[in-house]
Amino acid sequence: MKTKLSIITATLLGTTLSLQAMQFQTIGYQAISMGGAGVANSSGSFATYNNPALLAKAKYDVEIALGGGLSTHDHGAGASMQSLEDSGFLDTVDKASNNVASLTQSDVDNLYTGKDVILGMDGNSVELSPQAYLAAQISNFGIGLFVTSDAVATANVDQAYDQLIFENSGAYWLLNEDNTLTASNVTDYQNTSMEYAFSNGLTNTQVKALAIAEVPIAYATDLDVGVGTLYVGGALKYMQGIAYTETFKIDNSGSAANDKVEQQSTSFGVDAGAAFTPSFLNDFTLGVVAKNINTPSFKITETQSVDVEPTVRVGAAYNITESLHIAADFDLTKNKTFSTTSDSQMLGGGLSFAPTSWFAIRGGLMQNLDAGDAAGVIYTAGLGIGLKWFQIDLSGQMSTKNESVNGTSYPQYAKANLALISRW
Numbered sequence: 001m002k003t004k005l006s007i008i009t010a011t012l013l014g015t016t017l018s019l020q021a022m023q024f025q026t027i028g029y030q031a032i033s034m035g036g037a038g039v040a041n042s043s044g045s046f047a048t049y050n051n052p053a054l055l056a057k058a059k060y061d062v063e064i065a066l067g068g069g070l071s072t073h074d075h076g077a078g079a080s081m082q083s084l085e086d087s088g089f090l091d092t093v094d095k096a097s098n099n100v101a102s103l104t105q106s107d108v109d110n111l112y113t114g115k116d117v118i119l120g121m122d123g124n125s126v127e128l129s130p131q132a133y134l135a136a137q138i139s140n141f142g143i144g145l146f147v148t149s150d151a152v153a154t155a156n157v158d159q160a161y162d163q164l165i166f167e168n169s170g171a172y173w174l175l176n177e178d179n180t181l182t183a184s185n186v187t188d189y190q191n192t193s194m195e196y197a198f199s200n201g202l203t204n205t206q207v208k209a210l211a212i213a214e215v216p217i218a219y220a221t222d223l224d225v226g227v228g229t230l231y232v233g234g235a236l237k238y239m240q241g242i243a244y245t246e247t248f249k250i251d252n253s254g255s256a257a258n259d260k261v262e263q264q265s266t267s268f269g270v271d272a273g274a275a276f277t278p279s280f281l282n283d284f285t286l287g288v289v290a291k292n293i294n295t296p297s298f299k300i301t302e303t304q305s306v307d308v309e310p311t312v313r314v315g316a317a318y319n320i321t322e323s324l325h326i327a328a329d330f331d332l333t334k335n336k337t338f339s340t341t342s343d344s345q346m347l348g349g350g351l352s353f354a355p356t357s358w359f360a361i362r363g364g365l366m367q368n369l370d371a372g373d374a375a376g377v378i379y380t381a382g383l384g385i386g387l388k389w390f391q392i393d394l395s396g397q398m399s400t401k402n403e404s405v406n407g408t409s410y411p412q413y414a415k416a417n418l419a420l421i422s423r424w
Contacts, residue, residue: 023335023344024291024311025148026397027133029067029419033382033395035348035364037327039315040275040287044423045135048142048218051289051315052233053273055142055220060388060423062139067419068132068147071397073375074412075341076124077155077205079403080117086406089114090251097195100166100173100181108179111164115194118203118250122157125339131417142218142235151209152338155250161197165189198251208338209244210298210306214269228278237269241298243306267296269308283319288312311335323354334370342372350380358391360384366397375413376401384421391421 028046031038038050044063047054072078084090092110096103103111128151135144164175165184172184189196197203220233246260273289290312297305310333317327328349335344350364362382368375382395399413 023150023337024313024331024346025129025131026346026415027131027146027148028065029382029384029393029395029417029421030352030362031329032069032397032415032417033362033364033380034327034350034352035329035366035378035380036346037315037317037329037349037364039273039289039313039329040285041315041317041325041327045137045142045144045421047137047220047233048135048144048216048235049133049146051273051275051287052142052216052218052235052271053220053231053275053287053289055137055140055218055233056222056231057275057277057285058137058139060137062424063137063421064423065133065135065419065421067393067417068130069395069415069417070131071127071129071413071415073127073129073339074403075127075152075339075374077121077153078126079405080121080124080155081126082405084114084117087114089117093195093198093251096164096166096175098168100168100175103175103179105179108175108177111175112177115162115164118157118194119159119162121155122159123154123341125152125154125341127152127337127339129415140220140233142220143216145213145215147211147213149209149211150338151207151211151244153205153207154338156204156206156247158197158202161192161194161202163188163192163194165193166195167193198249201247201249203250204247205250206247207245210241210300210308210338211244212239212241212298212308214239216269216271218271220273226279228276228280228282231275231277233273235271237271239267239269239296239298241265241267243298243300245300261301263299263301265299265305267298268294269296270294285317287315287317309333309336324351326351331369339372342368342370344373345369348378348380354384358385358387360393362395374401375399375411378413386421388423391423393419393421395419 026036027049042050043054043057045065132147174182174184214237216235216237218235223230271291275287312332315329319325331345348366352362354360364380377400380397384393395417397415399411402409
């Protein structure tokens with residue numbers, strides 16, 4: 001199982017290094033650390049991604065940002081796989097396959113406990129989402145390279161194969177919980193044996209990834225509408241995508257089921273955004289952005305395509321003082337993911353406090369409103385240090401709900417991001 005986990009993790013990372021998911025990904029050190037809020041307060045290099053209208057609200061003539069990050073989300077499969085690895089379940093399966101009569105009672109207990117874990121994994125998944133970006137805002141224009149991804153490994157467990165029947169030298173044996181053996185037959189072995197399902201790929205782990213590297217050119221302008229200022233902007237994006245699927249056996253062989261499909265294709269996307277600041281409250285901004293409004297399509301095989309559906313997010317931001325401001329975002333659309341247990345519809349917000357020009361600290365909360373996501377409320381935080389022409393910023397997110405394996409707890413969801421920012 002350790003080998004299996006290493007292969008799946010390496011496959012996800014290697015396949016999605018340059019890609020985007022279907023949900024509205026949180027991009028930018030400020031948005032990541034303020035509960036995902038960026039639609040009304042990303043008035044710099046990240047406006048190109050979060051809301052191009054905010055390019056017309058930029059504080060500096062030029063801002064350049066370089067960075068990246070990684071998020072992990074355990075939808076149940078990660079903890080199960082880790083518990084099986086720690087218990088040596090598959091090693092015990094191999095031992096029984098070689099000589100079922102050699103098993104100890106401890107081995108039998110391990111197999112029966114692991115059997116329940118395997119059967120309970122069906123449909124559960126673990127998700128990795130790497131990101132990387134190079135973004136620039138020059139006056140009211142924005143350009144960049146935004147690389148995001150959504151890659152999920154999902155357990156597919158055939159519930160009919162729930163018996164511990166092993167084949168030893170042409171004989172078939174059903175292993176009982178008291179470490180006794182009952183004679184079986186080839187028909188029961190081929191129709192119900194968990195060992196048979198493992199070795200023939202009937203119970204497996206399927207890896208899916210949709211990834212897109214997008215290169216946008218964005219522009220925004222501001223309009224005096226009497227009661228305030230309206231900012232409007234848009235982005236035209238060249239997009240290169242990679243769709244990937246592969247199925248792995250759940251055994252110690254580390255082998256795949258020979259169905260690997262990796263397809264590259266290109267498309268174009270259109271984003272549009274707007275923001276409004278009322279004349280009677282010029283420290284307050286409302287924003288809305290629609291991404292991929294033309295539904296760009298990418299091939300997943302030579303004959304099949306997947307559509308990246310439009311996503312719409314609204315946000316608000318308010319400068320309480322010159323050094324303290326608050327912001328919040330909400331997804332109007334419920335966005336599809338590769339996880340079979342949940343979609344994505346985020347609500348979140350946070351505070352930013354910058355008492356000096358060289359130091360900023362931020363914090364916030366966010367949550368996926370889809371009932372299938374068990375991660376709960378997610379804490380977010382960030383810290384920026386440096387002069388405006390060179391700043392280092394570290395931001396992160398962590399869920400309140402944990403998974404536990406052998407007494408060790410870890411968050412179901414976590415994200416880390418490092419960015420370098422320069423402004424003139």
